[in-house]
Amino acid sequence: xxxxxxxxxxxxxxxxxxxxxxxxxxxxxxxxxxxxxxxxxxxxxxxxxxxxxxxxxxxxxxxxxxxxxxxxxxxxxxxxxxxxxxxxxxxxxxxxxxxxxxxxxxxxxxxxxxxxxxxxxxxxxxxxxxxxxxxxxxxxxxxxxxxxxxxxxxxxxxxxxxxxxxxxxxxxxxxxxxxxxxxxxxxxxxxxxxxxxxxxxxxxxxxxxxxxxxxxxxxxxxxxxxxxxxxxxxxxxxxxxxxxxxxxxxxxxxxxxxxxxxxxxxxxxxxxxxxxxxxxxxxxxxxxxxxxxxxxxxxxxxxxxxxxxxxxxxxxxxxxxxxxxxxxxxxxxxxxxxxxxxxxxxxxxxxxxxxxxxxxxxxxxxxxxxxxxxxxxxxxxxxxxxxxxxxxxxxxxxxxxxxxxxxxxxxxxxxxxxxxxxxxxxxxxxxxxxxxxxxxxxxxxxxxxxxxxxxxxxxxxxxxxxxxxxxxxxxxxxxxxxxxxxxxxxxxxxxxxxxxxxxxxxxxxxxxxxxxxxxxxxxxxxxxxxxxxxxxxxxxxxxxxxxxxxxxxxxxxxxxxxxxxxxxxxxxxxxxxxxxxxxxxxxxxxxxxxxxxxxxxxxxxxxxxxxxxxxxxxxxxxxxxxxxxxxxxxxxxxx
Numbered sequence: 001x002x003x004x005x006x007x008x009x010x011x012x013x014x015x016x017x018x019x020x021x022x023x024x025x026x027x028x029x030x031x032x033x034x035x036x037x038x039x040x041x042x043x044x045x046x047x048x049x050x051x052x053x054x055x056x057x058x059x060x061x062x063x064x065x066x067x068x069x070x071x072x073x074x075x076x077x078x079x080x081x082x083x084x085x086x087x088x089x090x091x092x093x094x095x096x097x098x099x100x101x102x103x104x105x106x107x108x109x110x111x112x113x114x115x116x117x118x119x120x121x122x123x124x125x126x127x128x129x130x131x132x133x134x135x136x137x138x139x140x141x142x143x144x145x146x147x148x149x150x151x152x153x154x155x156x157x158x159x160x161x162x163x164x165x166x167x168x169x170x171x172x173x174x175x176x177x178x179x180x181x182x183x184x185x186x187x188x189x190x191x192x193x194x195x196x197x198x199x200x201x202x203x204x205x206x207x208x209x210x211x212x213x214x215x216x217x218x219x220x221x222x223x224x225x226x227x228x229x230x231x232x233x234x235x236x237x238x239x240x241x242x243x244x245x246x247x248x249x250x251x252x253x254x255x256x257x258x259x260x261x262x263x264x265x266x267x268x269x270x271x272x273x274x275x276x277x278x279x280x281x282x283x284x285x286x287x288x289x290x291x292x293x294x295x296x297x298x299x300x301x302x303x304x305x306x307x308x309x310x311x312x313x314x315x316x317x318x319x320x321x322x323x324x325x326x327x328x329x330x331x332x333x334x335x336x337x338x339x340x341x342x343x344x345x346x347x348x349x350x351x352x353x354x355x356x357x358x359x360x361x362x363x364x365x366x367x368x369x370x371x372x373x374x375x376x377x378x379x380x381x382x383x384x385x386x387x388x389x390x391x392x393x394x395x396x397x398x399x400x401x402x403x404x405x406x407x408x409x410x411x412x413x414x415x416x417x418x419x420x421x422x423x424x425x426x427x428x429x430x431x432x433x434x435x436x437x438x439x440x441x442x443x444x445x446x447x448x449x450x451x452x453x454x455x456x457x458x459x460x461x462x463x464x465x466x467x468x469x470x471x472x473x474x475x476x477x478x479x480x481x482x483x484x485x486x487x488x489x490x491x492x493x494x495x496x497x498x499x500x501x502x503x504x505x506x507x508x509x510x511x512x513x514x515x516x517x518x519x520x521x522x523x524x525x526x527x528x529x530x531x532x533x534x535x536x537x538x539x540x541x542x543x544x545x546x547x548x549x550x551x552x553x554x555x556x557x558x559x560x561x562x563x564x565x566x567x568x569x570x571x572x573x574x575x576x577x578x579x580x581x582x583x584x585x586x587x588x589x590x591x592x593x594x595x596x597x598x599x600x601x602x603x604x605x606x607x608x609x610x611x612x613x614x615x616x617x618x619x620x621x622x623x624x625x626x627x628x629x630x631x632x633x634x635x636x637x638x639x
Contacts, residue, residue, distance in 0.1 A: 080598060083468040089475040091493065098446050102446060104147075135599045169597055175202060176197055184562055188563065252347065258315070264334055290313075365427075366403065384397075475490075501604075561583045591614065
């Protein structure tokens, strides 16, 4: 335990004068308080989006002259907000490459099919990571993993997302670097002559907080079960996945992988020159080129046409009888992969995709044969099958005559399929090709995404480079290494509602400080409770800090409250250290509002939460943890 000498106390008494309050101007104060009340009412009401409510509050404070234009816009240039933008990109890459699904599957296995065990694994893992990585970074990394894990296990993602946001903040109390308020109180403690706080000075109280918080979240999170299950069900009912379409048409049956070695005589020839359908009765459904190492791998796909050139090293996915494929491989010295060896021969959709088109009753192509339609020449797509009255035709398609009510399955590049969907006179394309393309995982990029993610985490823990620079570097690396199909896809992963919400609420701290609201509330509570006893004084400091964090950032609250905590402790004649710990715990353990911390805002749209959801789950957690920490802190850091 850390104690304080009389010399140190004298130094606290001397410096405490520097933080005496000033008398605020009452009119700006009333405007600020009224704006906060209106904003809180708007969040609870829920009829307007949270980011719009925050912008309205920001405009009121700006138009009334309480905030300058520069102060009002400062939130959008804040390093935390900028970091959040690029963390969305990093998280999108983790999801887009299938890495999130892999990690989610691992978490599901650790859960062993037991919902409680799965919940404990997710929450505790998030809390431990949060001790070394910023809470915002922790949630951005865990969010896509948890969503994928919920999909694998069949659980509701909403049951986990809010708890991981809370767990990341609780985990920040395990170490000195876990959260900025910890560094704030460490600096002020040293400034006034205290012994430097070490990396794990926070660990005993932090562990108690993490264990207590996890136990409390088990019953509290039951409010969130099934929050977004209905929406997920409605989405799946409207459109089928590409895997479901492939299975319906049985396209993976009789599908074989054939590799073209350098010595093969067909290297450099076109598919049309081989006449595979006429000679062997085979169809090529995919032509693929793979190059690079296991870590940095590139895959190029082409929807086969008669003019497609077969390069040495190419991979052909060929459909037809096994004996015919073996004969084709033997004749041209190709490497044939046998199913017995366990090698998957499934279609992939990195550059090329599938779509179904429903023919309209008055379509101009009715009664024409598939061969006469020549979709390959007209639209650069291939027709792979026809759905007719519950039956699926995938063989000898050239002679099949198109009938009323038929559904054609086409294959081509995603761009080509998008062009097909523009013709609304003859058919309607089911689903949205662009949506399908965005859902296809670039799984061959998972190793490079994992490497970038691990480097980012290591840099956040050990590097002296600013966190925002590290995250920006990781996001750019994800884009440059091809973890997204294009830059536009990377930007689509940014949730602007969360960014605007946090950016608009951050300048609220300027208004509260400039008008004297923060200081008035803080000093009133301290003066009221200081005469009762040190525990009550610490409780007043803790919950004052906790309340202020609902409206301003936890770092700003810690900066504001730490000197007041020191001044109050010195005036009362006790060590300021437990009071400073009350400040950092009160500033970090704020859960009853979606905008009190960036992690709370990050999970709001993904979990489809309302403001009242945070009140139901976060308010009891915040109050009970506060009481536990008020009783626990003096055990390790005496008065």
